[in-house]
């Protein structure tokens with residue numbers, strides 16, 4: 001450990017260190033318990049098709065309904081869940097909730113759109129994800145055409161044969177594959193083509209640049225051209241202004257998602273968005 005001049009300051013450092021460690025361990029215990037007791041809810045954020053101005057799909061985004069701290073966003077607990085491996089169990093919990101919700105919507109509502117689920121690379125590496133999906137679909141009697149999978153570039157890069165095999169099994173089942181946060185990770189364009197993805201979701205960093213600079217627009221246009229040439233649809237993430245929306249229309253982007261269209265919302269509110277054109 002670090003040598004300090006005064007004994008007092010060393011003790012102070014020590015105490016802070018142990019306090020931080022204690023808090024981290026406590027949070028880990030809480031997360032473990034939250035998974036056992038299921039303290040999670042799923043919010044849904046629509047993606048809008050620019051041709052029809054209708055929602056074509058919704059993304060499932062998990063929130064932790066913490067007994068003392070209220071509703072926690074993924075940024076506050078997903079990193080710990082990833083680090084500890086709890087993400088595998090949490091991911092299955094989310095998938096179960098989504099399938100249950102889809103079954104309910106399919107039974108009661110006229111407008112049901114597919115739901116995309118964010119999947120961690122650990123779920124791909126440590127489980128048979130195709131089996132996890134077919135199990136959840138069978139339990140809730142949900143058609144594969146109602147599910148989509150979002151994967152980040154980094155999570156599939158250096159793709160082991162196990163991961164590649166899982167991806168092609170999933171696609172053969174009729175579940176669409178989406179690349180999430182495109183442009184932020186290590187990307188290999190060749191690998192994108194190899195893996196046969198259906199949809200490219202371009203990270204919000206690129207969306208915000210289209211109304212700031214000409215280069216930003218040129219870059220986005222090039223991504224769209226590339227994706228279309230590879231047979232993928234393009235979704236702009238993080239659309240926050242009407243100006244961004246009109247530029248994206250002009251660039252022939254296929255779909256948009258973001259606060260300007262709709263916030264992520266509880267299931268009932270998200271469902272009502274499907275009844276009318278969005279923006």
Ligand code: C2E
Nearest residue numbers: 061062073074094118119120238239240257258259260264
């Ligand atoms: P993501 O998959 O890229 O999801 C999009 C995030 O951007 C969401 O944050 C969403 O609320 C936010 N967002 C949507 N529109 C806008 C906008 O117009 N402006 C801005 N600034 N942000 C917008 P959220 O819900 O906090 O989720 C953060 C991340 O946590 C997700 O990023 C995803 O990587 C992860 N995540 C969420 N749910 C799950 C899950 O069930 N499993 C796993 N493995 N990861 C999840």
Ligand code: MG
Nearest residue numbers: 059118150180
């Ligand atoms: Mg996502």
Ligand code: MG
Nearest residue numbers: 180181201237
């Ligand atoms: Mg994203």
Ligand code: MG
Nearest residue numbers: 152180181203
């Ligand atoms: Mg993200």
